[in-house]
Amino acid sequence: MEPLGRIGRATVDVLAVLLDSDxxxxxxxxxxxxxxxxxxxxxLLDRLERAGWVTSSWDDDSERRGPRRRMYVLTPGGAQEATKVCAKAGGRAKAGTAPTTRPEVAR
Structure with a gap:
């Protein structure tokens, strides 16, 4: 697994969404x-995948209408790293960085 280098707020937000889901x-x-x-x-998803933090695959739900969806999930190692990154970013948020709000998505 490759290190990501610079990890900005957008990367943290994407990692948090992936961590929040099973x-x-x-x-x-x-x-x-x-x-x-x-x-x-x-x-960001492409970068995370190249680094080995995320894997992706095409959704195979043939009964769903619309275009195929690309599905993303953290690898076990990616989940470990994402947990560290998000915990560290949470500490910065408490120190004065405004957290990003996440609207709910209807399923």
Whole structure:
């Protein structure tokens, strides 16, 4: 697993959404939950996948209408690293950084 290097607030937000779920999340769902634009989220997901923190696969729900969804889930090592990153970022938030609010996504 590769180190990520610079980890900004958007990365923390994406990692937090992935940590908060025991099920894979799709890209648009992550965008809605983080409140971040697609131009930030999709490159972050790609970077996380290349680093070995996340794996992705195409949704195979043939009964669902609409385009196929790309599903993302943390790897075991990625989950460990994400937990550390989010805990560290939580400490910074208490020190004065405003946390990002996450709107709910209808399923």
């Amino acid at each position: 099920q894979p999340r799709w890209g648009l769902e992550i965008i809605k939950l983080t409140g971040r634009p697609s131009g930030s989220v999709y490159p």
